[in-house]
Amino acid sequence: MIDFELVDLARGLVRDRFPHLRAAWLGGSFVSETATPTSDLDLTVLLPGPPAPYRESLRYEGYPVEVFVQTEQSLSHFCDKGLETRRPTMIRLVGESIILADHDGTGASWQRRCLDWLRTGPEPLSQAEVDARRYRITDLLDDLRGAQDQDRIGMIGSGLLESSADLLLSGSKRWVGGGKALVTELERMDKETGSRWLDDLLGATRSAWTGDPGPIAKVSEQILDQFGGPLFEGFRAEARIPTAYS
Template sequence: MPAIPVDLARNLVLAHFPQARAAWLGGSVALGTPTATSDLDITVLLAGPPAPYRESLNHEGWPVELFVQTEESVAHFRAAERVARRPATARLIGQSCILLDVDGSGEHLQEDCARELSEGPESLSEKELRAMRYEVTDLLDDLAGSHDANERLAIGVALWQATARLLLTANRRWLGGGKWLQRELVAFDQVGSTDFGRSLADGMRAIALGDVDPMTAVVIEVLDQVGGRLFEGFRASGPA
């Protein structure tokens, strides 16, 4: 990892949070996959006030995302994100470079978050799986029935996301947003020697050129792995 971003991040923490118990540099920079627009994702652990917050700023030419936390707020966000299967906090800490560790909490939380990431999310319930199969089936039918090019693109984006979520969660893999969803697909492919990340992206490119067949084929392949299409017989109960 380049030394300069790490040193900049550490100096920022020392200057602005002298009372910090620990701090981590996460995100693309820590993973060694930065782009020209990557920022420094810095999580800071405090013993108490101020209340947890997130702040965006610029520091010596770098955009910075600050996540100021306490142990209680870390636990709160990790629990909520486990339910959503999008472990943003666990990623920022578990896949990080430790910038500061005054009392051992930096290493302890890093190891705990890394363990959570490696264990994966809970299995989908049958109710969740049926709802996701229905969503993908419905979008697939919308794609097949649409004769408007712009509409097909919009449906294709939603179908790509829904299919990726179904594939990953059905296999007890974590989700992500934006580029992170694609990165999770790529990681899944690397483990299982599959090619869904490329196939779904190629399906989107084909939709843009007026051909829905490649996307249809890969979506059906995913559906067949989890029980097939689902429309007739699907029922979702409302609130009591």
């Protein structure tokens, strides 16, 4: 249940610190109702111009707060970056939010725009992108087969968790993430499709850290098989060298 006292606190913060704001949104775990005792308030504030853009961590009336202060140009940049990388951090912070202030309509319009992106999903992977992910997982599986000690098996297993989940999600035209955001995206997929990928991947990775490579190898191979199987021979990736070094 959303804590509306915290919503009022967030509204007071943006009113006190940003008197010339255009819009502000409260997003993150307090809105998705996944907050823990150590969670901070995630605020995005839209200003007409400088001193934005910047990010600031602070405490307000005892609560930890992360403030992402944007202009329309910088907000567009970070949303475009999220679309490109399939990691919609800023898009979720604005789209899945409570509007705290909206002085010129941009609060509602940006929220609608971000929600549309979230519902549509990212662009499908190109074949080259699929192949690069297949190669990465194949390479990790080869490393896993040769690993002799528990620590290396655990580390490779963690790499397979992230790489396999990335292929599974992005290859299914879904959003991806890192750390706890990856768990959230897998949870969303499992809830919507009735799958058990999160439990399978996490359980297999735990086994890897005990020195048992079998479960994570099996789950990773199952995901690989959905997208063409292992890839090593014949894989080629063109190098892109910055102009300054060419």
